Each structure stands twice: as structure tokens, then as C-alpha cells.
Amino acid sequence: xxxxxILKENILKNILIVVILILIYFPIHTYTENSSFNKDNTAxxxxxxxxxxxxxxACFGNFGxxxxxxxxxxxxxxxxxxxxxxLLMLVLGITLMFTAELIFxxxxxxxxxxxxxxxxxxxxxxxxxxxxxxxxxEHKK
Numbered sequence: 001x002x003x004x005x006i007l008k009e010n011i012l013k014n015i016l017i018v019v020i021l022i023l024i025y026f027p028i029h030t031y032t033e034n035s036s037f038n039k040d041n042t043a044x045x046x047x048x049x050x051x052x053x054x055x056x057x058a059c060f061g062n063f064g065x066x067x068x069x070x071x072x073x074x075x076x077x078x079x080x081x082x083x084x085x086x087l088l089m090l091v092l093g094i095t096l097m098f099t100a101e102l103i104f105x106x107x108x109x110x111x112x113x114x115x116x117x118x119x120x121x122x123x124x125x126x127x128x129x130x131x132x133x134x135x136x137x138e139h140k141k
Contacts, residue, residue: 032101067135
């Protein structure tokens with residue numbers, strides 16, 4: 001198994017997640033705009049707290065995982081690694097979008113919220129690739 005193959009798999013995984021997130025954004029946006037609590041700031045605050053807990057769990061799982069511990073030649077281990085990181089990044093992306101939409105309900109649209117969500121998610125993708133790079137360095141030894 002070459003590092004080029006696992007890199008291709010990782011690129012494909014991240015593209016797939018971004019496409020799913022784009023498709024999920026519109027139902028989240030519609031739901032938050034039409035939800036029964038969209039005028040109840042207390043309810044919105046409670047939901048933001050709950051969603052934030054999901055984000056924190058996804059972050060812990062995503063940043064706690066490392067590709068260094070897998071055998072890149074073992075296809076099953078690669079599939080589990082990509083699935084695990086992919087699901088955690090998907091949950092993180094969904095919760096970030098949902099949190100941003102809820103914030104917009106309380107303070108109105110503010111572009112900086114979208115910028116922050118975008119930068120945070122890009123940083124997670126960067127971490128995913130950096131961790132994969134560490135795998136390559138570990139197997140060169």
C-alpha cells in the first residue's frame with residue numbers, strides 16, 4: 001500500500017463529507033427558520049448548549065484519533081480509520097452549521113460567524129491531512 005493510495009482515499013473522504021455538508025445545510029437552514037423556538041432565545045440557548053456538547057465530543061474523538069496507530073497496508077484498518085474520522089468530521093460540520101444557524105436566529109445574520117465556522121472546519125481538514133503525513137513519516141523510519 002503506497003502513501004499515494006491512502007492520500008487519495010483521504011481526499012475522496014473529505015470531498016464526500018463536504019458534499020454531504022452542502023446538501024445538509026439547506027434542510028438545517030429551513031428547519032431553523034421555521035422552527036417553533038425561533039423566537040424563544042432561552043430555548044435557542046439551550047439547544048446551542050446541547051449541540052455544542054456534540055461538537056466537543058466530535059472534536060475529542062477526531063483529535064484523539066491518529067493514523068500513526070494503523071497499518072496502512074491493512075485495508076480493513078484504513079477503512080475503519082477513514083470511516084471513524086469521516087463520521088466525526090461530519091458530525092462536527094453538522095453541529096457547526098446548526099450552531100451558526102441558531103446564532104443567526106438570536107443576533108441576526110453576521111458574516112463573521114460563517115467565516116469562523118468555515119475556518120474551524122478547514123482547520124479540521126488540515127489536521128486530518130497533517131495526521132496522515134505523520135503516518136507517512138512514521139513508516140519511512
